[in-house]
Structures are given as structure tokens and as C-alpha cells.
Amino acid sequence: MNPHVQARLKNSFIVFDSDANGYLQRADFERMARRVTRVMGQQEGSAKAQAVLDGHLRFWAGLAAEADSDHDAKISFDEYARRSFGPGSFTAHVQPLAKSIAALADTDNDGQISKQEFIALLCAVGFNAADYSDFFQTLDSDGDGAITIEQFVAMLEDFYTNSNPAAQN
Incomplete structure (x- = not known):
């Protein structure tokens, strides 16, 4: 595997492995959903919080179906790195999560995500915001200081389906 692609996958694996036990499990996705909604100022049970939880659980279900080769309800990094999110799989399993966290990031509900909202979301998820500040540009x-929810979803689709080594880590 290309080392840039492997690094990108490793970074996302580490973020999703919320208990740092070396495996992805359903509880990791539940924990992450609750943490992200709390850090972003949403109360558990709100419509946005429920959409984020549902999106995380749908992502987990798709990931488990595609990557859990030994059916032990946990996914190692090797299993994660071998999985493939093609366009149909992305739409079914990842896009609901992408849309829900984009809506969560849109704290003023204007249909756009400002740079400040984008950075706040990355921090809430567990990424180092300094690594992505320039990426927002x-x-x-169009340089208006915001991206649409559709642009955010497209960015995540590219992240999960693009094997180009030049793609953002």
C-alpha cells in the first residue's frame, strides 16, 4: 500500500479507536458520537445529536460488514486498511455520518460551515486542527470563508474513496 494512503488510514483509525485498544468496535463509534455532539454544544437527544449517533452507527455497520473478516465484532488496523469504500458503499454507510457531522458543525444553521466551525469540528472529532487549517482554504x-455542507460531504467522500497519494492526510 502506498505509504501516504497508509498514513491517512492510520490517522483516521487512531481517531476512531476512541478507547485506544487497537481495535475499532461499535462502542468506539458510540463514544465518539457522544463526545463530538457534547463538545460541539449539542445536548444528547437533540435532533442533531441523534443524527450524529445514527450516522456513526451506520458507518460502523457498513465498516463491520466490509472489514470484519474474522467476524469477531472488532476491526484491526489491517482489516480497516484492506476495506474499500466504493461510491455505492460510501453513499450507504459513510454519507449519513458525513451529512450529520456537517450539520452539527453548522452551528448557525445557515447551510455553510465557516473556517471556525470547521476547525471546531475537527478538534471535537480528535484531529489536530493545525494540520488542517490550510486545507480549509x-x-x-470561492474564498468566501465558508464551505457548503455538500462540499464537506464531497471532501469526506474523497478521503474515504481516494487512493491518490497526494490526497489530504
Whole structure:
């Protein structure tokens, strides 16, 4: 596997492995959903919080179906790295999560995500925001200081389906 792609996958695996036990499990996705909604200021049970939880659980279900080769209800990094999210799989399993966290990031409900909202979401998820500050400028193609929810979803689709080594880590 290309080392850049492997690094990108390892980074996302570490973020999803919320208990740092070396495996992805359903509880990791539940924990992450609750943490992200709490950090982003949503109360558990709100419509946005429920959408984020549902999105995380749908992502987990798709990931488990595609990657849990030994059916032990946990996914090692090797299993995670071998899985493939093609366009149909992304739409079914990852897009609901992408849309729910984009809506969560859109704290003023204007249909756009400002740079401040984008950075806050990355921090809530567990990424190092400093690594992605300049990346926002790439996404903000018209330079208006915001990206649409559709642009955010497209960015995540590219992240999960693109094997190009030049793609953002």
C-alpha cells in the first residue's frame, strides 16, 4: 500500500479507536458520537445529536460488514486498511455520518460551515486542527470563508474513496 494512503488510514483509525485498544468496535463509534455532539454544544437527544449517533452507527455497520473478516465484532488496523469504500458503499454507510457531522458543525444553521466551525469540528472529532487549517482554504474554492455542507460531504467522500497519494492526510 502506498505509504501516504497508509498514513491517512492510520490517522483516521487512531481517531476512531476512541478507547485506544487497537481495535475499532461499535462502542468506539458510540463514544465518539457522544463526545463530538457534547463538545460541539449539542445536548444528547437533540435532533442533531441523534443524527450524529445514527450516522456513526451506520458507518460502523457498513465498516463491520466490509472489514470484519474474522467476524469477531472488532476491526484491526489491517482489516480497516484492506476495506474499500466504493461510491455505492460510501453513499450507504459513510454519507449519513458525513451529512450529520456537517450539520452539527453548522452551528448557525445557515447551510455553510465557516473556517471556525470547521476547525471546531475537527478538534471535537480528535484531529489536530493545525494540520488542517490550510486545507480549509483548498475547500473554500470561492474564498468566501465558508464551505457548503455538500462540499464537506464531497471532501469526506474523497478521503474515504481516494487512493491518490497526494490526497489530504
